[in-house]
Amino acid sequence: SGKLNPDYTFGNFIEGKSNAHARAAAQHVVETPGGAYNPLLIYGASGLGKTHLMHAVGNAIVARNPRARIAYLGAEQWMNHFTAAIRHGRTEEFKHLYRSVDALLIDDIHFFAHKERTQEEFFHTFNALIDARKQIVLTSDRYPKEIDGVDERLKSRFTWGLSVAVEPPDLETRMAILIAKAEANRVQLPREVALFVAQRVRSNVRELEGALLRLTASSRLRGEALTVEFARNTLKDLLAAYERLVTIDNIKRTVASYYNIRVGDLNSPRRTRSLARPRQVAMALAKELTQHSLPEIGEAFGKDHTTVLHACRKVSALRQTDLKIREDYENLQRQLGA
Ligand code: ADP
Ligand code: MG
Structure with missing residues (x-):
């Protein structure tokens, strides 16, 4: 064993x-x-x-x-x-x-x-x-x-x-983890650098640890101070990956696989309940997690903006009353790293 x-x-x-x-x-x-x-x-x-x-x-x-x-x-x-x-x-x-x-x-x-x-x-x-x-x-x-x-x-x-x-850590916890790990490794981590990293690396603790390790290793190697600017440069690819993470396509893929349907089903005009609900959830997630406007989201789903608005309201109401929807929504938020 x-x-x-x-x-x-x-x-x-x-x-x-x-x-x-x-x-x-x-x-x-x-x-x-x-x-x-x-x-x-x-x-x-x-x-x-x-x-x-x-x-x-x-x-x-x-x-x-x-x-x-x-x-x-x-x-x-x-x-x-x-x-x-x-x-x-x-x-x-x-x-x-x-x-x-x-x-x-x-x-x-x-x-x-x-x-x-x-x-x-x-x-x-x-x-x-x-x-x-x-x-x-x-x-x-x-x-x-x-x-x-x-x-x-x-x-x-x-x-x-x-x-x-165990849930993904919130911002305060991410800060606390970075600061504690830096201390344990005798690294001087300025607070603003910890905040910079914690605000961006949101998915899990392993990634936070990885980011900290990369920062400390390259600051030692290059003999440069650990500033926000240094962090921005050193973690460029990781941060870019986070920014790319939540796109409408990504939301569609994640929602489709969560509900065991095809991505194409999310765009289909069919109104069956089994497809309508995932579609509404995907739209609501897109509104919440991306910067896209209602018309843009509508376009991505082959619908107009009022349908998206309706979906957002519907999902938000259901999250108050329907435990299953609430759980689904929160699971999906989590999977999308939100
Ligand atoms: P899981 O088993 O859930 O995939 P791990 O237990 O392997 O995750 O954690 C990943 C890394 O993050 C480990 O190095 C672990 O020590 C660290 N870690 C996770 N949560 C915390 C925490 N709350 N405080 C300190 N370290 C943590
Ligand atoms: Mg494990």
């Missing part, structure tokens, strides 16, 4: 609105492993600290009880280990190993999708550990009920305990 990364601790996990809930739940698990939050499932997009929190739980459990047996591994590794055990006729050993740990931490369980035999085995491991009141921590890139290709009874178990989301 994989090794716990000692660098991922609660101590260096910066808290913000976007991750406070997940962090609190993780800390609760350390205090009462095998308690009410079992399994603890942390879900959210890539680069938002799921793996970090999972290791933090493992490290903290070991710090409290050095004899605790923790298995940490990615879902893919778990599957590989399982299939190797089958090949070598060692499934009994495999079963015994994973059913005798004090805590089982499995990262990225969305990987289990469409792996029936692995799911079956995981189902039994899961049940054995829960029965023995051993802690399970899981991460996933989406809410478990939304993972296609996972058996219903396993899916339902994923949500038996507590499922918490």
